[in-house]
Amino acid sequence: MRFRPLRTASAPGIEALAVSEIPERMRAVVFDAPGAPDVLHEATAPVPSPVLSEVLVRVVAAGINPIDAKTRQGAGVSGAISSYPAIPGFDFSGVVVHSPYESHPFAPGTPVFGMASFPRSGGTYAEYVAVPSLSLARKPASLSHVEAAGVPLAALTAWGLIVETAHAHEGQRILIHAGSGGVGHFAVQFAAYFGAHVTATGSARNASWMRELGASVVIDHTTTRFDEVVNDVDVVIDLVGADTGTRSLRVIRPGGLYILVPTGSWPDYATAASAAGIRATSYKVVPDGGALATIARLLDSGAVQVYVDRVFDLSDAAEAHAVLEEGHTRGKIVLRVSDD
Numbered sequence: 001m002r003f004r005p006l007r008t009a010s011a012p013g014i015e016a017l018a019v020s021e022i023p024e025r026m027r028a029v030v031f032d033a034p035g036a037p038d039v040l041h042e043a044t045a046p047v048p049s050p051v052l053s054e055v056l057v058r059v060v061a062a063g064i065n066p067i068d069a070k071t072r073q074g075a076g077v078s079g080a081i082s083s084y085p086a087i088p089g090f091d092f093s094g095v096v097v098h099s100p101y102e103s104h105p106f107a108p109g110t111p112v113f114g115m116a117s118f119p120r121s122g123g124t125y126a127e128y129v130a131v132p133s134l135s136l137a138r139k140p141a142s143l144s145h146v147e148a149a150g151v152p153l154a155a156l157t158a159w160g161l162i163v164e165t166a167h168a169h170e171g172q173r174i175l176i177h178a179g180s181g182g183v184g185h186f187a188v189q190f191a192a193y194f195g196a197h198v199t200a201t202g203s204a205r206n207a208s209w210m211r212e213l214g215a216s217v218v219i220d221h222t223t224t225r226f227d228e229v230v231n232d233v234d235v236v237i238d239l240v241g242a243d244t245g246t247r248s249l250r251v252i253r254p255g256g257l258y259i260l261v262p263t264g265s266w267p268d269y270a271t272a273a274s275a276a277g278i279r280a281t282s283y284k285v286v287p288d289g290g291a292l293a294t295i296a297r298l299l300d301s302g303a304v305q306v307y308v309d310r311v312f313d314l315s316d317a318a319e320a321h322a323v324l325e326e327g328h329t330r331g332k333i334v335l336r337v338s339d340d
């Protein structure tokens, strides 16, 4: 065991840093080379050492995202992996065990959630993660760590798409492809919250749920071609790509906006959109503790919910990836890493 130094603040109103007993090594899931889900295996790894303004968090739960699986396969952000074995994962919820300075807003013992170092190192499939202070926020009090771990990357993506890029507002008509997935279920809720008229695609088993989240119209993508029943929308949020993209251009009003989310899934989107008289952009999520704090308030108020589809133990990360890769997750899949 290694004991990090105890520093006690003397100024009034400044909380003392708690004594944290932090081990040298931790339990983690790693992969030694790109491959199928079964390259993921348990190992021990050094507990990361926070640098300067970083916060060290004891991870209680880690959310899984498609980028984790793409990276494990050798795509995604695998180019940013400097050496193997690598610990996957960007989403976490847990408890601060080391803060950068005495009056830091995230003092030891604070429940927090966030996105670890995206798109660089990640590493949340582990008992501890070191993260920049700007990448996290206080965990919503009404959510368990398992629920909170399902929020950061997907909700920040949805926020970036719906609020910062589409500027959702009253009366705006937004079509969201894959409204039932991790990003989609937040996108539907944010768009409806800001007054947009939401049409979502997904399969029949998720239709009534997507309506509860705020979709006015739901189209079963397994039975109905959306471009035969939708027209004149202002914005398409495309969480699928390729074929869905080309057909989306037919349902957007002239001058409307097409947003392609799965990176690289449709290389020619900009040319095709321009030829159709439609604005187009791709999008890439960034860790943003400020936006996450706003999202936390929406979650605590009950205006927005996170849906956790499946929970796996950390040791079952390979099975969790295999399920994710089937592509039918409703909401989120989360790994339980340790006890609260």
Ligand SMILES: NC(=O)c1ccc[n+]([C@@H]2O[C@H](COP(=O)([O-])OP(=O)(O)OC[C@H]3O[C@@H](n4cnc5c(N)ncnc54)[C@H](OP(=O)(O)O)[C@@H]3O)[C@@H](O)[C@H]2O)c1
Residues within 6 Å of the ligand: 065, 066, 067, 153, 154, 157, 177, 178, 179, 180, 181, 182, 183, 184, 201, 202, 203, 204, 206, 221, 239, 240, 244, 261, 262, 263, 283, 284, 285, 324, 327, 328, 329, 330, 331
């Ligand atoms: N660029 C970025 O910054 C960024 C950030 C986050 C995510 N992404 C990407 O965005 C994509 C979506 O991410 P996610 O986390 O939301 O994925 P996800 O949770 O795995 O999405 C699964 C959902 O997609 C639905 N779906 C699959 N094919 C569909 C189709 N053709 N039409 C309608 N719904 C369909 C499934 O519904 P059914 O079971 O009914 O088929 C399922 O509910 C991924 O490619 C991810 O890598 C990019």
